[in-house]
Amino acid sequence: MPAGGFSVAAPAGTEFEAKITPVVIISCIMAATGGLMFGYDNGVTGGVTSMNDFLKKFFPNVYRKKNEPGLESNYCKYDNQGLQLFTSSLYLAGLIATFFASYTTRRLGRRRTMLIAGLFFIAGVTVNGAAQDLAMLIIGRILLGCGVGFANQAVPLFLSEIAPTRIRGGLNILFQLNVTIGILFANLINYGTSKIHPWGWRLSLGLAGIPALLLTAGALTVVDTPNSLIERGRLDEGRAVLKKIRGTDNVGAEFEEILAASLASQQVKHPFRNLLKRRNRPQLVISAFLQLFQQFTGINAIMFYSPVLFNTLGFKSDASLYSAVITGAVNVLSTTVSIYSVDRVGRRALLLEAGVQMFLAQVVIAVVLGIKVTDHSDNLGTGWAVLVVLMVCVFVSAFAWSWGPLGWLIPSETFQLETRSAGQSVTVCTNLLFTFVIAQAFLSMLCHMKYGIFAFFSGWILIMSLFVFFLLPETKNVPIEEMTERVWKQHWFWRRFIEEDHHEEDEKKVAGNGAASNGAADKGHIGKSAVSVVSDLTAQYKTAFHLSSTRKAELRVAKNVVLLLLLWLSISSSRWGFGAMGRGNAGGLWIVAFAIAAVAGLASSAAVYNVGGGAGWIVAENYSSWASSKIFHVGDKIVFEYDNSSHNVLEVRKEDYHSCNAKSPIAAHATGNDSISLTRYGHRFFICGFPGHCAGGQKLDVRVQKHRLAIPPSGGGSAAAPASSGSAAPTGSDTASAPVGQTPHGVGAAEAFGGIGSAIAAGAFAAAAVVLLC
Structure with a gap:
């Protein structure tokens, strides 16, 4: 094999020859600018919402609470639903756009879907930069959210399909790396524009046009993936592109495998309905839970609101923005660790190690804040402030080389071609749903739960680490089209969901009946053989029907145990809410x-x-x-x-x-x-x-x-x-003894905890519903 090339071995013994060609590298870099735009939008809001000029124009009440000492608890200065909606509206719009993006990704291709995303980004940046009131801000964020919905649907698929198998993980993580670079750029720009009065915030929002233009230009220049071209019936073009990106003419075996998967996918008229079939349940459940867990690490609470969070802890305005820059830089550097290690160490090892690291960091932060930060303290103290920033960096680094990139990589490489667009749509939809929940609720949760918010996230980190240990299989170096045979059918739990493939058995029976027919001398015998074949196929259909019920019964005990635990959490949290609220x-x-x-x-x-x-x-x-x-x-x-x-x-x-x-x-x-x-x-x-x-x-x-x-x-x-x-x-017994000024807006601590309890109860109920569907 020529220098710079390598083989991607299929399980049957064939080799998919592939080189790391310039076309692959350029295509992946251009496509991954969708992550740059997503990251910039994530990072820019926290810095902008901490700028006095921005608050004075759009949120005067928050500006007054921030700048009048003693008027409000430190934890509650930014508790404003409109301010949170400015951040979260992007993700709600992205959630809705995802449903349309699934169709365009499948019918128009990955490249055109990225182009649509770029156009939405440009429109959103224009409206936000020129905003004169809150309505224009929200409209701009909604347009940006539509871009996020289309980009997050198409880019991970594009990267996973165009990359050779053995570097698929590393190239796919380019998307997440660009997300982190976008966040860092946003923090750096916010640090600089905060000194430009009174329009520095417009510059921060307007400079998002740079990655938007890069994504649009990239979508106009890159080739579409062979999988997408073949799926849409453009076979000759698909073969030509496959030769181009692999750097060799020897692409027959890989082309045939993609073509076979494409033909199978064309039989699926309703991909979302097919996604709910039992054999696709493992990929669906894992993808959905990865997105839920990714958000409940608390990472976006820190990335969205890091300047606001550091302000809350007593950091001055410049210091809070500077600390956000530090965490952004750590985020970028740590993501490069994942690019190097994901295809060497594996997905599971990174997730499990990061779980321990993130859990310890969140616990330390909660303890420090619980001891040192009061409702009206002026500052945290230099030593303790350094410790908090250090723990935030430890947390961010762990997330950046694990849950950040792998939350997108694993779903994009596990769905079969026939359900890949629908599966990616559900993945993005779930991610945006829970991102919206965190973005809209975090500042209110911080106000009511105070330092306990970090203990809340640490509990979720423990749960997700157990999920990875028991239920997440390793997908390192496994070709996408071979996931079913080499991953799901080999896993101790998920294999019972995968229906056995009866095609080989059917072919043997047909061959056997054909041989019997050839040995017979009359048509009656041949007719009997044909009837026997039909009878065998009918019996196998009945068997397959009963198999689904059989495997459902095998999971009954495990389901009941999980449901009982969730029921306990729901009842406990609800009773917490009932008792605290006194009604x-x-x-x-x-x-x-x-x-x-x-x-x-x-x-x-x-x-x-x-x-x-x-x-x-x-x-x-x-x-x-x-x-x-x-x-x-x-x-x-x-x-x-x-x-x-x-x-x-x-x-x-x-x-x-x-x-x-x-x-x-x-x-x-x-x-x-x-x-x-x-x-x-x-x-x-x-x-x-x-x-x-x-x-x-x-x-x-x-x-x-x-x-x-x-x-x-x-x-x-x-x-x-x-x-x-x-x-x-x-x-009123719970609130009577509380010092004046510690219960914002006249809401007692009991009511606050009651709402939190009801929220956790609702979350437990939702999780129970997901388990019930499994």
Whole structure:
């Protein structure tokens, strides 16, 4: 192989020859400027909203609270819904634009979708830079959000599809690297423009036009990906582009693999509906949860509002902007670590190490702020301020080489081609949804929870690290089109979601029937063979139908455990809200009631097991191993699928089961599709009555358990006690002892914690709903 080239090995032993060509490098750099724009928009708002000129023009109430000492708690100076909407409206618009971006990415291609994003960015920058009132600011942010929706949909797909497999991770992270560079540029520009009065903020918002123009120019010059061209039927062009980006004419094997995946995708008329199918559930769940977890690390709370946050902690205006520049620089440098290590160390190792690092940093910050920062303290003190900035840098660095880039990389490389656009759409949509939630809620949460906000995020970091450890498989150096075979079917948990591929078995049966037909002398025999083929295919369709029910039953216990934990969190958080607020909360009550109903319904539903899985009821199948991997309960059903011309099902006693005695069965079945209800607990024994079959292994021992997992009583009946005691307690008792000035806007701490409790309860309920859908 020529110098600078390398092979991407497919599992079947073929090699996809590829070089790191200039076309690939240039295309990826130009495409990744979409991340530069996204990062600039992330970083610019925090600095602008800390500028007095900006606040005086658009948010005079916030300006007054900020500049009149003692008027407001340090934690609450920036608690303003309009100010938060200025930041969050971008993500809400991006969320809506994502649905349209999925269509354009699939039908118009990745390159044209990036062009649309660039045009939206240019329009948004123009409106924001010329804004005269809050309405113009919001409209500009909405236009920028549309650009974000289209860019975040197309760019990660473009990068993952154009890059050779072994450097796919590193090139894909160019998107996240440009996000961090954009944030750093925004912080640097904010630091400079803060000294330009009174229009420095306009310069900060207007300079976003530079990355917008770069993205637009890049979209006009780069080639589209071979995957996109082939998917849209432009095969010759797709092959030519593949040769160009790989730097070789030997692209036949890779072209055939992309073409096969494309043909399969064309059979999917409703990609979003197909995305919900069981075999695509692992990719969907992991992608959605990665986006949720990425936002609940708290990173965007720091990146959006870092100057505001440092102002809150007592830093002066220049010092807060300077500290934001430091964290932005750390963000960029740490992302380069990920580019180097992601395809060497792997995805899981980076995420797990970062989880520990981020957790410790958040805990230290919470402790320092809890001890040293009061509602009306003037400053944090030099030593403690340095420690806080250092811990923020430790946190940001861990995120930058893990959850930042990998939250986008992993979803973009795991979805199959037929669902990739829809899957990326859901990924971006979920990310923008939770980004909007954090952006809109953070300053209010900071006001009410104070230093506890960092403890809140550290708890989420612990949860997401456990998720990675148990449920996230490694995707390093795995070709995108081979994820199903090499990743999902090999994972201890997700493999049960992937339906077995019966195509090879069908082909063998057709070939066998064809051979029998060729040996026959009359058309009647040929006709019989054809009927047999149709019968076999019909039986396999029925088997596949039962398989989905079977695998659903296998996950029942795990689902119930997770749902019970979420139910506990929902009830606990809601009771926290009820007790603190001193009054009932109908919204919280229906959440809890619905969660209870969901768990109870899941716990009580019967399961259907297809005996032997895809193989069915045959000789030489290891049914002891199959049964040992299941948990049967009273009320479940087992289904025997078989050819009734050569098999049957006899239920026998224990001694007849061990001796393979078929002379005195308890019950006999011979339809070829027998559904047997498990109506009593204990052992049930089944054998095939045809001579030699039972001795050959065609026998099944089913151990039926008496009870399913039940919902335990809450605290020995103590759940009702808080309601009565809470109603008897004075509603103002929690706030009466609070010092004046520590409960902003006349809202007591009890009401604040009540709202937080209800919010967490709602979050637990939403998570329970996601688990229920799994």
